[in-house]
Amino acid sequence: MAQTATSPARQGTRWGRVVTFVLLCLGSAIFSIPFIWTVSTALKTKEQVFAVPPVWIPNPVQWENFRRAWTELPFPTFVFNTVLITLISVVGQVTSASLVAYGFARFRFKGRTFLFYLLLSTMMLPAQVTMIPVFLIWRALGLIDTFAPMTVPAFFGGGAFTIFLLRQFFMTVPRELDEAAMIDGCSYFGIWWRILLPLSRPALVTVTLFSFLAHWDDFMGPLIYLNSMEKYTVSIGLRMFQDMFGTELELLMAASLIHILPTIVLFFIGQRYFIKGIALTGLKG
């Protein structure tokens, strides 16, 4: 569980803390530089982009680049499509995964252990093994170039990792609460909705963030299934942008930032629950 008090042993010597601090500063600087570089490039004039030595602070600041990145290709459409796909998938994934996790965490039934191991083993299955037949299914249903192949599967359990995380969290919720609710006339669905979900907020936030990232980021799915430009997602649109404006790096970086921004905003909103969510689910086992 998350530590509250720190022992002297872990706190280390004064000298050790100084070294840690310096290493942290250095490391995070190295990790942040590509970001700063991207933001800086996105705000430069064409001439300044290729200047050697590089100009770090753009002068003049070209906000114009963002407007052009937004309008040269139908980016608003791409964003709309991606938001739609992501929202539907996140809802499907979190709802169905939490139901399945509830089933595994709270009920005894024949084959439960076997099925749970089967579920965990699917984490190790490379997606390529099922990719082609799944494509054939969607093709047979006439749903190529629609959002169905990216969204519908999310409603079927939402993946082993999500289920596992939620199940681990549900196990930490005392069963006495279920009993009390049951005595008050709560149904099994009611326990899931009124007891487990509200008490699992850190885990739900974590899972939602992961789910959002996975769908917002998805590249292979849209690459395989979407053909017409008005259906494109941001990741495919960005790839197209690279083909058309590959040399105009200020635009390319501005477009990339548009792709990045929502994930960072969401992270900051959910951050306070996030690390707690993983720490509490006891992934260490």
Add this chain to the structure above:
Amino acid sequence: MAITEKQAQALDSLRAGKRRKVPLFDRPAFWGYLFISPWLLGFLIFTAGPMLTSLYLSFCKYDLHTLTWVGTKNYEVLLTRDAGGLFWKSLTNTALYVLFSVPLGLTGSLLVAMLLNQKVKGIALFRTLFYLPSLVPAVASALIWQWVFHPDAGLLNYGLSKVGVDGPDWLQDPKTALSSLIIMSLWGIGGGRMIIFLAGLQGISDELYEASSLDGAGAWHQFRHVTLPMLSPTIFFNLVLGIIGSFQVFTSAYVMTGGGPNNATLMYVLYLYRNAFVYFKLGKASAMAWILFVILLVFTIIQFKSASKWVYYEGAERE
């Protein structure tokens, strides 16, 4: 327990000799199956069925129009006389990528997690800064790094020139292209794997550290004899999934190099994707998928077999 209360009622009625059947809706098992049914259905439709289908397809020639059984020909062609040896080329590239990116990535993630587990000023900010790169979507990340690797005006070669090194044309030189992808993958060491390590580190009880320092153990000794053993299940988890994930590297190669130059970054899944969705050789691509699956299965089994030697589970049993 909520469930046993109903069961107790059922038992009572049985004992009383009333051999009445418990209604379906009162049986917890029914509800258990009901709640897991989305996954069960999904498993059958999107996993088990397709697995068998792709196994079957791997013994066929299929171009979306005609399906013919060809026996083991796809496998033979791939392993012995694939056009230009591209199968082996892609497998070697991917193996090299895994060989470097996984150990470097895991070690890096563990180091970052250990640093972030210390109590120093501004730790929340540091955690965020290390985590941010893993929030960058794969395509955006590839574009950013393509620009960092730019031979003339790129950030990396500028940095190298500062220390007197004339940097290569990273992505266009067959000698450095694969290394570039590995370097880029390390940008993500502060991500999910690091968080899992961090959670693992925080789960190690302080008493162990106190006891060992009372015994006079130094920092290295503590790391070697307390941290590593206690963290071994986490390392195991990250290692198994890290290898599986790295073998499937796709987007960075697709966006940054397109598999080039001269197939130096032709990754296994990129080649598989081309066979499936560019050349529509679905049988051959399915055979590739199954070869990958078997490779990963062997790796995973080896790791699980070796786990008893180095993975330490605290307590005998977990719920």
